[in-house]
Every structure is written in structure tokens, then in C-alpha cells.
Amino acid sequence: MTTAVIDRTQILCEGLVRIYKRKGVEVVALQGLDLHVGSGELVAIVGASGSGKSTLLNILSGLDSPSAGRALVAGHDLLAMRRAERRQYRLRTCGFVWQRSTDNLVPYLSAVENVDLPQRLAGRGRVERRERSEGLLEQLHIEDTADRRPSQMSGGQQQRLAIAVAMANEPQVLFCDEPTGELDTAESHEVYGALQRMNETNGTTVVVVTHDPTVTAEVRRTVAIRDGRTASETLRRTPGVDGEHIVAEEFAVLDRAGRLQLPADFVSALGLRQRVRLELADDHIQIWPEEAQPLAVPDVAPAGRHRGGLAGVEEA
Numbered sequence: 001m002t003t004a005v006i007d008r009t010q011i012l013c014e015g016l017v018r019i020y021k022r023k024g025v026e027v028v029a030l031q032g033l034d035l036h037v038g039s040g041e042l043v044a045i046v047g048a049s050g051s052g053k054s055t056l057l058n059i060l061s062g063l064d065s066p067s068a069g070r071a072l073v074a075g076h077d078l079l080a081m082r083r084a085e086r087r088q089y090r091l092r093t094c095g096f097v098w099q100r101s102t103d104n105l106v107p108y109l110s111a112v113e114n115v116d117l118p119q120r121l122a123g124r125g126r127v128e129r130r131e132r133s134e135g136l137l138e139q140l141h142i143e144d145t146a147d148r149r150p151s152q153m154s155g156g157q158q159q160r161l162a163i164a165v166a167m168a169n170e171p172q173v174l175f176c177d178e179p180t181g182e183l184d185t186a187e188s189h190e191v192y193g194a195l196q197r198m199n200e201t202n203g204t205t206v207v208v209v210t211h212d213p214t215v216t217a218e219v220r221r222t223v224a225i226r227d228g229r230t231a232s233e234t235l236r237r238t239p240g241v242d243g244e245h246i247v248a249e250e251f252a253v254l255d256r257a258g259r260l261q262l263p264a265d266f267v268s269a270l271g272l273r274q275r276v277r278l279e280l281a282d283d284h285i286q287i288w289p290e291e292a293q294p295l296a297v298p299d300v301a302p303a304g305r306h307r308g309g310l311a312g313v314e315e316a
């Protein structure tokens, strides 16, 4: 029943809930999160610390199970996966770059040995392994560090090596948790460039989570997560022929029940509270503060009257 969806949608989360219980206290880390990522997309998920980003990646990587909801990745139903399937999923279907850099690399192995290791676990032959490792180090511009240990590499080089390790078994999906968290701006830019190359050259679907809002400038699609839910999206496109102009458009995320979260700055600009007036126009919906008159059509309303029309939610 879901095959047609999976063909185009490589990652599908619907109503994901994750509740942690510790010493009798419940923390709702994800509260009905929806996410669709198409095959071959590069998506950044951005949100404040504690918004549920790592929780989401732990679920998508098969390390943790949600309390409720649906999660499908590359045809695997993450809630129904048995042990053997989970192992194959983690070894071959997905690659991961974890938030703590020490989790990504084996300190006493050289760069090339680090990339070799997951391929050995997957049972690849020696010649194929070497070819793949050298190719990846080259693709990530760290071929000169092949014989160095991680501690002899810069932070940016270590993160690119972590990407090479994650890509070793040609995963369909690459998940990265704060891959630039400990890097300066130039190094971060290099890491995003590396992720873009993995995405474009190998067709790998890439999902990056970060608290850094400037990631919007590095990827085409950014999904904002707030309080364990996807709240809005920014799509960046390069219009015209000059290729220099970058336009970013903001979208709100509509869940299956029709719920929508308005951007906080829109809400405060109009002092929206508790109830708002809604009106359906031909091709969009308008929203006013409760006390405002909804009948005024913005372009014929007296000056100052239709301020509320600014909050009209344009259809995506």
C-alpha cells in the first residue's frame, strides 16, 4: 500500500512521538513530527538545542524506537524491523556522522583504515575496499591525510573523514548530527561542500541536523523543527540566468490533520492570541486577529486597516 509513496519518498515520518521517562518524569522529545524527504534530496533540519533533532536521527538510524507514529526509510519500516534487518539497515542502507566526533572515528587507525573498517564488516574484498577508500578520500579532498591518525588531522578534515567512513558501504541515505558543531566558518563550509558532493555525485539522500540557522545558505531545503515538530520550511532557489541571485522562500508545514504553526514573528507582529479569524479566498487563506474586521479586502481597505492581511497564509 505504501510502495508508490516509497518510490519517490525515501524518508517518511508521520506523527512521530518519542517520550522519554526518567525517574517518573516524562519528557516529550518528539510530539507528532511529520517529515517527507525525496530520494536524492539534501535537507537540513534546523532547531534550537533540545528541539528533538538527535532524538529524530537516533530513530531514523535504527538506534531508538519511537513511542508512536510511522517511520519508513528506503523501504524499511523502522517500527517493524527485526534484528537481522536492523543490522543490515545500519550497515548498508544508512551512513551516520554522529554529533560527538569521537564516536565517528577509531583513534588508533589511520584515515584509510577507518574507511576500510565498515567495508570489512560488510564482507567486501580487499581490492574493492582499497579502491573505494582511496576514491572517497579523494572525493573529500583528504587524500593527503590517508596515513594519518584522526588526532593528526584538523577538525574539518576529521569531519570529512567521518563522512568518508559513513559513505564506505555506499548507503542510500546519509544522516549527520551537527557535523559542523565544533568547526569554524571556513571548515563548516568545506563540510557542507563535501555533503553536497556526496549528494550530487553519488545520488545519496542526505539529512543534516543542526542548531545553526546559517545552514539555510548552504542547502536548498531547510526544515525547521520546534518543540518536537516540523514547523516551517525554507526553500532556496537560484532564479534567472545570472545564477547569483538567491531567493529563499518560507513555507509553513501542514500536518495530516490540517494543523499549521505560524511563524513566531508573524504572531507577535499582529499580536495574535488564542483565536484568529480565517477566510478562504480563491487561492489563499487570510488570517486576522480576532478583533479585526475580516471583510475588508486588502487593496480597497482604508490605510492602516488591513494590517492583518499581512498574516494571510499563501498556499505553498
Ligand code: ADP
Binding pocket: 020, 021, 022, 027, 028, 029, 047, 048, 049, 050, 051, 052, 053, 054, 055, 056
Ligand atoms: P536536540 O538534539 O535538538 O538538542 P534532543 O533530541 O537531544 O534535542 O533532546 C530533545 C529533548 O529530549 C530534550 O528535552 C532532552 O533533554 C530530552 N532527552 C533527550 N534524550 C533523553 C534521554 N535519553 N532521556 C531523557 N530525556 C532525553
Ligand code: MG
Binding pocket: 053, 054, 055, 099, 177
Ligand atoms: Mg542534538
